[in-house]
Structures are given as structure tokens and as C-alpha cells.
Amino acid sequence: MSEKTEESEKTEGRQVALPGSTDAPTAVPLPPKGDLLLSVKDMHVQFGGVKAVDGLSFDVHEGEIISVIGPNGAGKTSAFNCITGFYRPSKGSVLFAGRNLTRMRPSNITKLGMARTFQNVRLFKDMSVLENVKTAMHSRLKENVLDTLLHTPRYHRAERQCTLDAQGWLDFVGFGGDEEHLVTQLPYGEQRRVEIARALATKPRLLLLDEPGAGLNHSEKQALIALIRKIRELGVGIVLIEHDMGLVMEVSERIVVLNYGKEIADGTPHQIKNDPKVIEAYLGAEDDD
């Protein structure tokens, strides 16, 4: 779309490290906390008389993994939808990289560098795996209607690069199926992976994962943990909604606990584990996990 990003892609796009090349910078185990990325302040979401989110505040820094947990119906997904622009908060604000996101279209929020996955995998059903990931590069692809109609060299160049990048992301998430297949032909675990690859292909600074572990078996969950860490190593901030406490405790640096739309705790996994309010919310509520 814009000239600037195209230029920056051109100059930086090829410094990608090929596997095996020795001069690739090795990942730092835990990068220092970066700049403030996302700041949710006193967010309220209301549906008719139902308060889905009732005063939620938290910050996410670059390269940080935060989990939002809470019993079913606690308002986690509503909060996600609000941050990503699908719902309008009835009160409060969402700041991302210094910009106010409230009233912004979800697509513009994505363009700013925030990507998400959905609770129930939502891939484009009648498109191939590769096309699904390529779709995520839409707003960066320098290819106008005339290029497409006339198949100009620029079209071929853009498409080739786009395919290569999509394949790169698929390999990154460990996709092991046939990328030419329709996504509906894939097993569930692979679909989850494709969804993450698709979100990464938007080149986010912050990635919101909505129950990425749901429906995965043990080994798939282990792979997911590895993948989440790998994404963090790229410097991407991650916000995670998850029910699997094992996964949450293992991967998160900080945890925000919601109950009935209200934030009841915010702290490190260790603090959360021992917080009486959290224990009460989980045990006092109908058994959830």
C-alpha cells in the first residue's frame, strides 16, 4: 500500500537468516522488556444489560507473554474482540503503540501491527492453506488491479515473494501438511497452526491468541508451547486466553484474571497461583477445569 513499507521490506526482507547460516543472531532466552505496546485502561463492554467486561486494565510490553484467564463467561473473548476492534467499548480506552484504537476498524488495527486468532478456528474454508496465509499479506502486497489484469512483472514479483513468505511462515509454525489442500481437509491441530501462521503473516508486533490450546492433545500442546516461545523470541508480544492452566503457568510471564467481567488479579504465575481471590473464583464457581 504505502511506499514506505514497500521500501523497508525491500531493504530488510532479504536479511532473513537461512537455516544453517552461522551468522544468524541466536535468540536471547528472555529479551529485556521492551517498550509499552498495548495499554488497556478501564475497559467496559456491554451487551444490552449484560456487562461482559467491567473495568479491565492491563499493559503489554514488546516481547512479553501475558495470559488472560478466568472461568467461562468471564468476558475474556469479549475483551479480545474489543481490543481488536470488533466490539466498541462502552467506556475506557485501548492504546496501542501510542494510538487510541477505540472506533478504529479492525483491519486498520491489524495494519498497525496487532494480529489475532479466533476461539473456534476461523480459516477461509474454500481456500487452500497457502492462499489462507497469502491473504494475510493483503495490505502489504504491492499489486494493483491493473497489475493483476495485465500480469505485469510487478504482479509476478509480488506474487512470488508473497508465496515464498507464506511458505516461510508455514514452515515456521511447523505446518506439515500439503499447502495446496483446502484447509477443511486438514486435521484440527494443523488448522490451528495455519491460523497462527496466517496471523504472523500480517507481521504483528502483538499477537492475541484466543484459546490456542483448545482441542489439542498433549504432544500438540507441547509443540504449541514451543511455538509460542519461538514467536516471543522474534520480539512479538503475546496475549493469550487459555483454559489449560498447565500451559498458562508454563508459558506466561504475567497473568490477568477475570471473573464476571471484572479484573480480580494481575501478577506473575506464582502470585496468581496463591491468590485467594483467584482460587475462590475457580473453586467457588461451577467447576470449570
Next chain:
Amino acid sequence: MTQLIWNGLFVGSFYALVAIGYSMVYGIIKLLNFAHGDVYMLGSFTGFLLLGSVSGLLGTWSLPVLLLVLLLSMLFTGTIGVIIEKVAYRPLRSSPRLAVLITAVGMSFVLEYGIRQIFGPSPRVFPVRLAGDPIFFLDARITLPQIVLMVIAAALMYFLQRYVMKSREGRAMRSIALDTQASLLMGVNVNKVISRTFFIGSALAGAAGVMAGAYYGSIDFLMGFIIGLKAFTAAVIGGIGNLYGAMLGGLVLGLLESFGTNWLGGQWRDVFAFACLIAFLSFKPTGLLGERVSERM
């Protein structure tokens, strides 16, 4: 002025009768039954056939015979409505919306051109033409048949309102409209209720068809197209899915049309009505009585 209001209300009550079926079906299964206008046309032709077979009785017993024919036609169109739902829409209930809409367009074609094969492409003259000496009320020219038809329409709507709001079956309908899954879990026989809804909606459209035939005197196989579109407009104006909304929307559309025609000229009547539809959908898609539904993902 009074004349315009009266004309508007009269035409509006037809729109309301057809709009109710549209709105009820939409409220329950979120389907725009595109073939609904054609069920109205089917009602006209059923009435045409039935009246033709009892034409000997018409002279003296016009009104009672007409009522009986009305009832029989309602039963017939109601049954057809149920069959349409079973054959064309039920197999697609879990399909994407686009597929069901296209099926509805196909169904509309089947009805229209099926009738065309039976009755031919040219308009038919209805055996009864309700006409009467006008009476003047506040400068408005009102005929007796107009009053009778409006009374019938009002009575049908009244019974429907009682049925939906007071009866057990009506409660089941409303519960499905709110949440199909939950109703299923509560032991509501969803398929049966949907069938019943199609029956009622189609019967009302059929009734409107017979009455329109008797009033205007001429019927043809494409007559349902415009009224279907108008009824949808009425349903949207009132707030689709809302029973009172459909009734109100019908009357409002009738009035709007009546005044709009007076202002712009008769040839712009339909253009004006559809412009109203687009205006409403653009600026107030929930209609006059519709609730603001927050679309949850």
C-alpha cells in the same frame, strides 16, 4: 387528504398480511423466504379455481361463499408453504445463507412458472369482482367491500396476535426466535414449530391473494413479485422479525406510497416504495419497532 389516508391504510393492510409471513419466518429461522410473494399469487389462483367451480352460487351468496373460498385457499397455500419448507429449505438449514437464498429464488421461479404452465401467461379475470356503491366519509370515497376486506384482514391479524402471544404453540415460536438451540434443549419440537410458522405465514399470504384477486379483479403469474418486495419493505420498515412491526410497517408503507404517489405521480409508485426500503435499510436497519441487536461473533 382523508382519501389518501384511507387508500394508504387499505393497501397497507394487504402489505401487512403478506409482511407478517415474511417477518415470522425471518424471525424464526433467519431466512428471507423469497418465494413468499409467490405464495400470495398462488392464493389468488386457488381462489380463482375454487370460485370458478362454485360460480352458480355467486349471485346470492357472494359473501359467505367468498369467505369459505378464502378459508379453503388459506388451508391450501398454508400446506404448500409447509411443503416448500420441507423440500427446499429444511435440507439446507445448516448451509451458508447464500445457498438458502438462492434456493428461495429457485423456488420462486418454480411457483411462478409452474402456475404459468397451468394457467397460461396472460392475466385471468377473477370470477367475483367486489364492487359497491361508495359512501363518503370526511370526503373520502369508501366502498363496502373495502371495509369488509379490511375487517377480515384485521380479524386475521387479531387472531394471529392472540395465537402467538397467548398460546403454548405461540410461546414455542417465540422461544425459537430467541434461541433455537436452547429451545431444542427445552424439548420444543423445532421442526414442527417451523412448519407451523410456514403454514401460518403462507395461509395469511394466500388470504391476501384471494382478497386482492376479488378486489382488483385480475390476476397473473407474476403478481407476487412486486408484492413480495413490498411486503419485505413493510417488514423492514416495521422491524423484521417483529409481529407488530410487520403490521405497522404494512400500514406505514401503504400511507407512504399513497402520499408519495400523490406527490410524484402514479408511475413512480414502486420506485418510491423501493427508495423507502433502501432509505430505511441504510439509516434505520432495525426498523421502527425492531430492537437493536448487538451482533455477537
Next chain:
Amino acid sequence: MASLFGSRDRIDDLLTAPAPFVKRPEQNKGLLHPQRFMNMFGLIVFIAAMVLPFISATPYIISILTSALIYVMLAMGLNVVVGYAGLLDLGYVAFFAVGAYTSGILSTRLGWSVFETIPVVLLACVAAGIIIGGPTLRLRTDYLAIVTLGFGEIVRLTANNLAITGGPSGIHGIRTFSFFGWSFADGATLFGIDFNSKVLFYYFVLIVAGGLAVIGAARLGKGKLGRAWKSVRDDEDAAEAMGINTYRVKLSAYIIGAIWGGLAGVLMGSHLTAVSPTSFEFLYSALVLMAVVLGGMGSTPGVIIGALFISLAPELLRDFADWRYLIFGVLMVITMIFRPKGVWPANAMLPWLHRRSPMRSAAERDESDEAVVVTVPEPPEERRP
């Protein structure tokens, strides 16, 4: 309206895409690559259509073939809206009318050559697309269907009521195409063969409708915009979450559809030398929709087959001419219930074609599944030090 142009606001990218490291089989270089095969196949069909007038060139046959090609163009345009973007347009014929009337009025009243009217037609179609799509594309699919139906009727009734469009009798005496003083009506002699104006016009329509319109729509469907359309069709929220402004993308589908429909209208006006409101009834919108649905939504070969079927079947099966609409209606219902993707589904591939030369074996795939997931190779690179 600000959202129409979107925000160009962006922060510098943090990530660069990693290079793929799993080895993929080579692309099939031979003729059995699906894309190449279909291109060849299309070329053969095109040449066959070129040869056809040499076999039989009665005015009747040339005339129905010309109409059939115009139907193909219409169906390709509607396919963009319905097949790719998943928006049900029941008033597509409105764009057809806009094209036919604009060019008809300009050529008969102002004496322009039909060819010269094309830029104005394009502008009119884009405007019509924006006027119809602008306020309504925020609506849900089913509302949209009825609103487009209403728009189709508004356009037809307006043409029927206005004096400039010739009222109910329409516009007569539209001339055939002429270019810089030379007209098809002059005929031509090439390689010792005489071509009359009708045959020349057939070739022109074949190139414009059968060639350019089909290739153009198919290319758009495969490119960036096509992916965006399909993503909106499959899941609008997810598409929005991918940074696609779904409103703008839907509007673009509408505008492209409008242009295809409008140009088809120009061709039709020139072909029939007249346009009248009866050519723009709902029936014709429904017929084009049937062509798309029966053939296969989003499938280029399917839509061409569908359009040829819809336009040629009544001519080939004269005895059934009366029954055709009833049969089409029944076919539409049956197709949606039993074969919702049409006779040639969009993702269908002929069994002997494959994209990659040696298919990845199942065993190989399982292996890579295990290997890649657990032992993650080198991290693909980080931009910041």
C-alpha cells in the same frame, strides 16, 4: 466515508518473513499442470469459436452465438460479485441497463460512435456500483439481496418512466461499432473471404466478451483482490482481522461486476440495435444468477458452461422453450441441495492434473510433521539487535 479510504497509518514492521526451509517438490513443468492445462484448453475452445462461422454462418446462428457470448460476459461479471465475494446480487441486470442505455442515448441522440461511448459507460458503471453498493454493502447478505432486487426494479422503472430513455418503447437505431471512421457495417475482406457486419461483430464480441472478460475476471480472481474477495466470502470477521477492509473489498467487487455488466450492455445494445425496459426485468438477473449457480460459483469454466447452457438451451431444445424457466427453477433448487458447488466446482481439478511433479508421499509428510514441530530449527531471524 473516511473508512472508505482506510488509514495509511502504519508502524514500521517488526518482523520479516522467514525463508521457507522445508523442501517442497518441484512445480509441475509439463502440460499437466492444472493452470497451464486449463489455459490451453481455453485457447482451444476460443479457436473453435473462431472457426465456427466458417462451418455455418446463418444470421440466426451468428445471432444466438453473439447473445450467448454476451451472457458469458455477464455471468463472469456476476461471478465476481456472487462467486468470489459471496454477495447475492439479484439486480445485476441494472448494470447491464446502465451500460446499454448510456451508450444507446449517447450514440443515438448525440451521434457518438458506440466505441466512443465506452469511457462514459465505464464512468457511469463505476458510479452506479458505488451508488448501489455504497449504502447497502454494510448490510447482511440477505438484506443485500433484496435491496439489489429493489435497485434493479428502480432502474428498470426509471428507464420506463423517463423521456430521455424513450419510455416503454426504449431506444432504437443504435449503430454497430465503428472505429475512427471504419464501421463493422462496411464489412471486410480478408484473405479473399468476405465477412459481413454480423460476423465481424461476432468476432469482436468473442474477443471482448469471450476473451478479455473471461481472462480478466479469472485473473482478478487469482490475484490479491481475488483472495480478499474470497476471504470476505468465507469469513468476513476473519478477513477483517487479516487487515482487509472488507467494506472496500466488497465495494470493489461491486464495481468490477458493474463494469463487466455495463460493457456487456453496450455490446447487447449494439447487437440488438435497440434497448427497451423489458430487457431488464428481474427474470434476466435471475437467469444470469442461474448460470453462475448451475455452473459453479467462483469457477471460471463452470460459469462459462452455465452461461452457455442458460442462453443456448432454449434454442437447442425448442420443444421445451415454454418449460425452460420452470426447469431452470427446479434445477436451481436441486443444485443447491445436492450439488451446491455446481457442475464444475471452483476447486475441482481434473484427475489427471497435478501441480507438483512428484506428490509428497504420505510417509514423508508424517515425518516432517514430527520433525519440524518438536525440534524447531534455527529461529528465522530478528530484526532488532
